[in-house]
Structure formats: C-alpha cells, structure tokens
Amino acid sequence: MSRKAPSDTALLYRSLEEQASLHPVRAIRLTGKKHGPFGLLLVDDTIPGPEVASALAGLRLADQSPTPPCGQTDEELPDKAWLRQQLTLELGRVQQTRLPSALLLITLSKHNTESGSSILTKQAAATLAPCLHQGDVFSGFQKNGLALIMPGTTVGKARKRAEEIKSIMRHAAFSKNVKLAMGIAVCHAYETIAPDQLLALAEAELSRAAETGSDAICQSAAAHSEDSCQVTVEERAQLWMQPRKSSRAAGIAA
Amino acid sequence: MTAKTKRSPKTICISSGKGGVGKTSFSVNVATALSQKGKSVLLIDGDLGLANVDVVLGLNVRHTIRETIEEGRDLASSLVEINPKFQVLPASSGVPEMANLSYEEQVFLTSSLEEIIDRFDYVLIDTAAGIGDSVLWFNTWSQVNIVILTPDPTSLTDAYALIKVLHTRHDRKHFHLLINSVQSKKEGQDVFANMSMVLERFLKITPLTLGTMPQDKSVSMAIRQQKPFLLGAPDSKASLEIIAVADRIIAL
Numbered sequence: 001m002s003r004k005a006p007s008d009t010a011l012l013y014r015s016l017e018e019q020a021s022l023h024p025v026r027a028i029r030l031t032g033k034k035h036g037p038f039g040l041l042l043v044d045d046t047i048p049g050p051e052v053a054s055a056l057a058g059l060r061l062a063d064q065s066p067t068p069p070c071g072q073t074d075e076e077l078p079d080k081a082w083l084r085q086q087l088t089l090e091l092g093r094v095q096q097t098r099l100p101s102a103l104l105l106i107t108l109s110k111h112n113t114e115s116g117s118s119i120l121t122k123q124a125a126a127t128l129a130p131c132l133h134q135g136d137v138f139s140g141f142q143k144n145g146l147a148l149i150m151p152g153t154t155v156g157k158a159r160k161r162a163e164e165i166k167s168i169m170r171h172a173a174f175s176k177n178v179k180l181a182m183g184i185a186v187c188h189a190y191e192t193i194a195p196d197q198l199l200a201l202a203e204a205e206l207s208r209a210a211e212t213g214s215d216a217i218c219q220s221a222a223a224h225s226e227d228s229c230q231v232t233v234e235e236r237a238q239l240w241m242q243p244r245k246s247s248r249a250a251g252i253a254a
Numbered sequence: 255m256t257a258k259t260k261r262s263p264k265t266i267c268i269s270s271g272k273g274g275v276g277k278t279s280f281s282v283n284v285a286t287a288l289s290q291k292g293k294s295v296l297l298i299d300g301d302l303g304l305a306n307v308d309v310v311l312g313l314n315v316r317h318t319i320r321e322t323i324e325e326g327r328d329l330a331s332s333l334v335e336i337n338p339k340f341q342v343l344p345a346s347s348g349v350p351e352m353a354n355l356s357y358e359e360q361v362f363l364t365s366s367l368e369e370i371i372d373r374f375d376y377v378l379i380d381t382a383a384g385i386g387d388s389v390l391w392f393n394t395w396s397q398v399n400i401v402i403l404t405p406d407p408t409s410l411t412d413a414y415a416l417i418k419v420l421h422t423r424h425d426r427k428h429f430h431l432l433i434n435s436v437q438s439k440k441e442g443q444d445v446f447a448n449m450s451m452v453l454e455r456f457l458k459i460t461p462l463t464l465g466t467m468p469q470d471k472s473v474s475m476a477i478r479q480q481k482p483f484l485l486g487a488p489d490s491k492a493s494l495e496i497i498a499v500a501d502r503i504i505a506l
Contacts, residue, residue, distance in 0.1 A: 152357030
C-alpha cells in the first residue's frame with residue numbers, strides 16, 4: 001500500500017473536515033484497526049470535552065483491538081501520527097476511568113550500522129502480535145521502532161511486560177545481531193499531560209536505554225516511587241508510641 | 255443536538271486499611287443520616303468479593319454489581335431502595351474473581367456507574383479492607399477520601415499505609431479521618447493528633463478530622479438486628495455523633 005499520495009478516502013475526509021469547520025461542531029477522526037480512518041464523528045460544540053472523551057473511550061472499548069498482527073503482509077505499521085491520535089484518546093480515557101496507562105517504545109537496530117530497517121521492525125511486530133493483551137494499542141514509531149500503549153498498566157506492570165517482550169524478541173530468529181532498547185512512560189489520572197509530553201517522556205527514556213546498551217529498559221522517574229510505600233520503622237514507632245503515651249497521660253490526668 | 259445538564263454528585267470513598275474497624279456500619283448510618291436530611295444518597299458496596307452492606311441492612315439481594323459485570327445487566331436494575339432518598343448498590347459475597355477486576359471490567363464498571371450516579375446528591379463507596387487494586391481505584395475515582403481508624407496500633411498502621419499508598423502512587427492529598435470506637439473524646443483527639451503529626455512529618459500532608467465515634471453498645475446491637483443504629487437507637491451517643499458527621503460531610 002503506497003503512503004506517498006493521499007488516498008481518495010483521505011481526501012474525502014479532509015474535505016468533510018473542512019466543511020465541518022464552517023459549523024459549530026468538532027470533527028474527530030475515528031481510526032480503525034488498520035491504517036486509515038473508518039469514520040468521522042461530528043460532535044456538537046456545546047457538549048463538554050469530558051463527555052466527548054467518555055463517548056470516544058466507549059467507542060474504542062467496543063472496538064478493542066490487540067492491534068493487527070503486522071509484518072506478515074505488505075501493510076505498513078501505523079505511524080507516529082496515528083500513535084499520537086491514539087494517545088489523545090487514551091489520555092482522555094485515563095481521566096475518565098482514573099486508571100493509569102503506559103507507553104512503551106522499542107527500537108531495534110543492527111549492530112555496527114546503528115540503523116534499523118522496516119523489515120526488521122515488521123518481523124519484530126509479527127513476533128509480538130500474539131502476545132498483545134486485550135486493549136493494547138500497537139503501532140510503528142519512527143523508522144525502526146515500535147510503540148505499545150498498555151491501558152490500565154502501572155509502571156511496575158509495564159516494566160514486567162517490557163521484560164517479557166524483550167525475552168520473546170531475544171528468542172526470535174531475526175534478533176541475532178540486533179540491538180534492543182526500550183523506554184517506558186506512564187500517565188496517571190492525577191497528571192494533566194498532553195500526548196506529546198507523554199511521547200517525549202517515553203522518547204527520553206528510550207534514548208537513555210539506547211545509550212546504556214545491553215537491551216536496557218528505562219522508565220520515567222515516577223516509576224521509582226512505586227517501591228517507596230512501605231511503612232518504615234520510624235513511621236511505625238511514631239504511630240505506635242504516641243497514642244499509648246497520650247492515653248497513659250490522659251489516664252494519669254484523670 | 256443539545257447538551258445535557260448533568261447533576262454532579264459528591265463521590266465519597268470510605269476505607270480503612272484494616273478490616274473490622276466499622277466501615278460498613280459507618281457507611282450505612284451516615285447514608286441514612288444524609289437521607290434524613292433530605293439528600294439523595296447512593297451507597298455502593300465496594301467490597302466486591304465479600305459484600306456486607308446488604309447484611310448490615312438485612313437486605314434480600316437478587317442482583318448485584320457482579321451481574322452487571324458478568325452478564326451486562328443494567329446497573330440500575332440492581333439498585334435497592336432503602337427509603338425514597340437512600341438506595342444501595344449491593345455487591346456479591348464469596349466470589350473471589352470479583353475482588354480483582356480486570357482492566358476491561360473496571361472500565362465497564364466506571365461507565366456503568368457514571369450512567370446512574372447523576373440522580374444522587376451523594377455517592378458513598380464502602381470499600382473492602384486492604385490496599386488491593388479495587389480499593390485504590392475506588393479511592394482515586396472519588397472526590398473525597400474518608401479513612402476510618404481505631405486507636406489500635408494495627409488499625410493505625412494500616413490506615414497510615416493506605417494513606418501513604420494513595421498519596422505516593424496516586425497523588426491524593428486530602429484525607430478526612432474518622433476515629434472509631436474511642437473510649438473518650440480525648441482518646442479520639444489524641445489519636446487524630448498523633449496520626450496528623452506522623453502524616454505531616456513523613457508525608458507532608460495535613461488530614462482533616464471528621465469526628466470521633468464512641469464505643470456504643472447500640473452499635474453492635476443494631477448490627478445484630480440488621481438495621482442502622484441511627485434508626486434502632488436514635489438517641490444513642492453513636493447516633494448523635496453520626497448526625498454531626500453527616501452535617502460535616504454536607505459542609506465539605
């Protein structure tokens with residue numbers, strides 16, 4: 001499928017969007033499992049944003065995809081623009097459900113060349129397709145990368161899945177002489193974060209992983225806070241000692 | 255197409271960390287008190303695998319949240335009317351799968367809840383004990399977090415642990431503490447002061463007090479009779495305190 005010239009469908013959508021812009025409506029492209037749009041949603045401008053996000057989230061849930069098994073056909077992986085669009089929907093859903101969402105970026109490059117190839121990426125995508133979970137959104141990312149949105153996933157769980165993916169990749173025949181790097185960023189409901197910010201966070205982690213080498217997996221700083229919830233000895237001491245002292249004091253006073 | 259004007263209820267999550275500190279009894283009675291003050295209340299049994307609200311209220315439940323999640327049944331059909339201003343959404347008991355909902359089930363439950371809560375002034379969620387996924391999720395989904403604790407060291411530690419997790423991982427900053435089963439007002443104030451000091455020192459958060467509930471025989475008697483102590487013993491200390499707590503909730 002050639003992506004060089006816009007298809008007739010894309011032109012039709014663009015024309016519809018132009019017409020919609022003349023009216024008090026918002027035009028939102030609905031993306032399908034494959035590359036192109038499968039619908040255009042026109043929403044009354046007076047409907048509040050969260051309500052629209054909620055409706056869109058519902059639509060997405062109804063059409064849940066572990067994304068298409070790619071790499072075994074001639075079809076290209078969805079690109080970064082598509083990924084950004086999916087992230088927009090996902091972040092809306094994070095706000096609606098109050099559940100976190102993780103973005104995992106993976107790059108593959110051949111040793112000594114520092115560059116990947118689309119064939120390599122497709123092979124990796126085909127390898128990963130069977131182990132995607134319900135609700136995952138899988139796409140291409142740059143020339144030699146893959147992106148996976150994992151809804152409802154905390155940093156800890158995202159890291160586990162990245163480890164699993166690494167292991168699967170390492171057992172695949174194509175992965176000889178291939179360098180792997182993975183970067184994770186997580187969005188929580190309490191953060192107001194734009195899709196581009198989340199993408200930038202994940203990209204920064206990906207760069208760090210690439211610099212580290214050895215199939216490194218890096219995650220955004222927020223991830224480390226997950227280990228720090230244990231009640232410490234000092235906290236316990238304060239919690240336990242004071243009430244007894246004060247009760248005793250109250251008793252003596254009485 | 256016109257925009258719908260929706261009511262936005264106040265969503266309040268009631269948790270404790272430790273079990274057996276009186277969450278359900280508090281939830282049922284405060285819901286009753288709010289309804290007596292003319293507020294429409296929905297009480298959700300958030301202990302999805304070991305429900306108790308129906309037991310405390312002596313309800314014969316036909317459908318629960320489980321049927322909504324497993325069979326797609328309309329959540330509204332599971333509502334049980336206690337009085338015209340007070341409805342309960344019961345959960346199932348003895349269903350381990352319900353204790354840990356999958357992501358898809360949580361998403362589905364969210365959208366189902368959002369369809370029914372608009373008709374209420376207050377939505378109270380009586381969660382399970384512990385710091386499981388559903389407890390944390392109900393707490394982050396709600397606007398107000400109430401943590402119930404007793405003067406026991408185990409309760410203090412578990413309540414603190416719950417607050418720490420909610421604060422550290424979910425950025426919750428505002429907690430309302432209710433000290434239950436106190437022998438005197440002074441004991442309750444001491445417990446609150448101590449917990450506040452520890453929270454301020456280690457987590458840099460300042461909790462608010464919702465009050466103290468005295469140990470009261472009428473509470474355990476009402477539980478055995480399966481009715482709110484506010485109705486069974488309206489003049490008891492516990493009842494007077496629960497009415498004051500309801501006023502503080504309205505003022506939030």
